[in-house]
Amino acid sequence: MTQKLVIIGDGETAQLAHEYFTHDSNLAVVGFAVEQQFIRVDRLCGLPVIPLERLETSFSPNEHSAFVAISYTQLNRVRTRLYEYVKSRGYALASYISSKAFVWHTACIGENCFILENNVVQHGVRIENNVYLWSGNHIGHQTVIRRNTYVASHAVISGFCEIGASCFVGVNAAFNDRIIVADDCIIGSGAVVVKNTEPQKVYVGNPARALPQSSFKTFGVKG
Numbered sequence: 001m002t003q004k005l006v007i008i009g010d011g012e013t014a015q016l017a018h019e020y021f022t023h024d025s026n027l028a029v030v031g032f033a034v035e036q037q038f039i040r041v042d043r044l045c046g047l048p049v050i051p052l053e054r055l056e057t058s059f060s061p062n063e064h065s066a067f068v069a070i071s072y073t074q075l076n077r078v079r080t081r082l083y084e085y086v087k088s089r090g091y092a093l094a095s096y097i098s099s100k101a102f103v104w105h106t107a108c109i110g111e112n113c114f115i116l117e118n119n120v121v122q123h124g125v126r127i128e129n130n131v132y133l134w135s136g137n138h139i140g141h142q143t144v145i146r147r148n149t150y151v152a153s154h155a156v157i158s159g160f161c162e163i164g165a166s167c168f169v170g171v172n173a174a175f176n177d178r179i180i181v182a183d184d185c186i187i188g189s190g191a192v193v194v195k196n197t198e199p200q201k202v203y204v205g206n207p208a209r210a211l212p213q214s215s216f217k218t219f220g221v222k223g
């Protein structure tokens with residue numbers, strides 16, 4: 001991993017990533033890259049914003065690593081597409097793990113992950129690539145969180161769970177132990193998940209029940 005980092009994105013998540021990497025990592029942020037059609041400013045946080053299409057010219061993959069700083073728009077599809085694009089261009093993808101997170105030494109965390117303060121990641125947990133854990137979650141022992149998923153804040157995911165790929169987990173959601181959440185699920189704020197879920201469904205309430213598919217529109221995904 002090189003010491004120079006380029007952040008993909010220019011929104012609030014990108015600016016937060018700049019702040020966290022700058023003050024709590026050994027990587028130095030040197031610029032931002034955004035798809036040409038979405039460029040709004042040419043400087044951000046005092047650094048250049050360049051078109052993503054010119055990434056290799058401005059910040060060579062031999063000398064720079066990258067971090068894709070995009071939220072859960074379109075149920076993580078936008079972040080996933082840009083992550084795969086940057087990876088295909090030969091960049092090493094950095095992860096940010098807050099110095100204020102508790103991550104046990106047997107836990108594995110993939111690339112392009114964003115693990116914020118006060119997360120507890122216990123023994124044997126596996127967090128796959130491109131997963132965001134916003135602040136204050138409990139990830140119980142031996143649980144797996146699959147690629148491209150976004151966990152908001154203060155979720156309690158008990159031991160031996162499996163959270164599928166590209167899911168969104170809302171604030172204060174709770175999962176009984178050994179629960180399997182299928183891919184592309186949205187778990188609403190405060191949901192208590194006591195049974196395994198079906199893919200591409202939205203779950204709310206205690207005990208959590210599936211809402212009609214149309215709720216996917218909230219995330220800009222066609223239901």
Ligand SMILES: CC(C)(COP(=O)(O)OP(=O)(O)OC[C@H]1O[C@@H](n2cnc3c(N)ncnc32)[C@H](O)[C@@H]1OP(=O)(O)O)[C@@H](O)C(=O)NCCC(=O)NCCS
Nearest residue numbers: 152169170171186187188189190202204205211215216218
């Ligand atoms: C689950 C969620 C995505 C559904 O959003 P939506 O598709 O816009 O759904 P609606 O607001 O149309 O609600 C549909 C129904 O589900 C209910 N509902 C929605 N969210 C709920 C929740 N979290 N818990 C219980 N019921 C909920 C609504 O009251 C409504 O019920 P009704 O049909 O009886 O009136 C959203 O409510 C939610 O929980 N988002 C997560 C918020 C969050 O964690 N934000 C952190 C961002 S980092």
